[in-house]
Amino acid sequence: MSSAVETGPVDVVDIDDPADARLDDFRDLNSVDRRPDLPTGKGLVIAEGVLVVQRMLASRFRPRALLGTDRRLGELRADLEGLGAPYYRVSAEVMADVVGFHLNRGVLASASRAAELTVPQVIENAATIAVLEGVNDHENLGSIFRNAAGLGVGAVVFGSGCADPLYRRAVRVSMGHALLVPFARATQWPQELNLLRNNGFQLVAMTPDPGAHTLAQAIGESAGRRVAILVGAEGPGLAEHTMRACDVRARIPMSRGTDSLNVATAAALAFYERDRLAP
């Protein structure tokens, strides 16, 4: 049984059959939608929880459907007015049945993938950008977007070997900022670094190399300029040919007997140092 109830300008649809085909965007999320970037995936972007759904609503990813409890509808109603996408209102039990696990956050939104942006588009108004190479962990990727949003980084550029920032876990860990901070993939890597340089960016390569400048020195030297902060995967770091294409190498001063920090933490420290000194 299902019935459509129009409540004000929000298109609320009550559903109590978990097999209802209208809920297919949200079905078996852990197994079906693991890799939305692959041909086997549905190519959907999924936002989880009130805050992340609100950020999706503010982003270039337009929700095509929402699934959630009545309580979350109450919290989101004002944001959903005039959206033109249905809110499938279900019980927590139906929701768990559809999604395949109990979802504490109580609401999901699905969106199609928006067209990819280009590097020239995303860097246009950014004084500081992050450039990632080999960051293939969704959680680290999500953290980097969250840190970028909080610490004044205007765009993210992907070199080779990075994971998909629109994967559900990345979106969740980013607190939705993967939908808001513009990102683009380099078409030629690392040659496209020249494009950044030609646009006035000082290229700062993060490295554990004790012979590098300290982060404070490297960022300090870039004051008044546009800055691109490059980070590589934990462990291998940036590839040597990428390092060579940069203007300056920067290290975080570390205590003896320790190795590198988590890549998202290292990026946060660089973003912070830049934000602290930015004009």
Place this chain on the structure above:
Amino acid sequence: MSSAVETGPVDVVDIDDPADARLDDFRDLNSVDRRPDLPTGKGLVIAEGVLVVQRMLASRFRPRALLGTDRRLGELRADLEGLGAPYYRVSAEVMADVVGFHLNRGVLASASRAAELTVPQVIENAATIAVLEGVNDHENLGSIFRNAAGLGVGAVVFGSGCADPLYRRAVRVSMGHALLVPFARATQWPQELNLLRNNGFQLVAMTPDPGAHTLAQAIGESAGRRVAILVGAEGPGLAEHTMRACDVRARIPMSRGTDSLNVATAAALAFYERDRLAP
């Protein structure tokens, strides 16, 4: 079938029966040893992987047994000489059978819990300490220890509501630094902050409050003094009565439209700022 093989000074014991009772420290880790701090837990500390096992060997937690493949024995042999604890050498298949899942890292060590340290003991030689309240997520806790070790923090003090830093996941995420950075639990909270103040610590409370000093101002004012950096749980942050017991409130300058950073990231920025300015 099992046989004991003495190879040099390392006590290597080959075992091919996953039911062998000598492997009980490592059995069904995901279910049995979830909460080693509870009476139902075994009270064991588990180190995973060569690097973390090496850090356990350097810590006050003495391994009582190791379980691992021949390959990891080769990597660890020099470290294990004269240890006096057995290395149970098994195949990857037996290891997975005992542990309950496939363990990529290929080696585990178990240790009994060492006696807890006291707050006066852990702060004795520390110029900078971290004080945590309500950090009840093992991953965040592990990250904080990793960041503390890398960024010059000498000790961690737990106020109320924190998770167990010796839980397996916390130890793993900390890269073993939860075993090395000394920690202690406050016996009276937040009254014990007075003990820190009486020992010359400036108490810096991290907060998202836009009316607080910036991190750079707050830490800058503390130059030349001992500093305690207090962080609370993501979301609620420090309790108001804890805030009031501190000397200065510090905020990380954040971009508009964003909320707080992850608690371990916020702590890392404070540690970094302090380390940068430390005498």
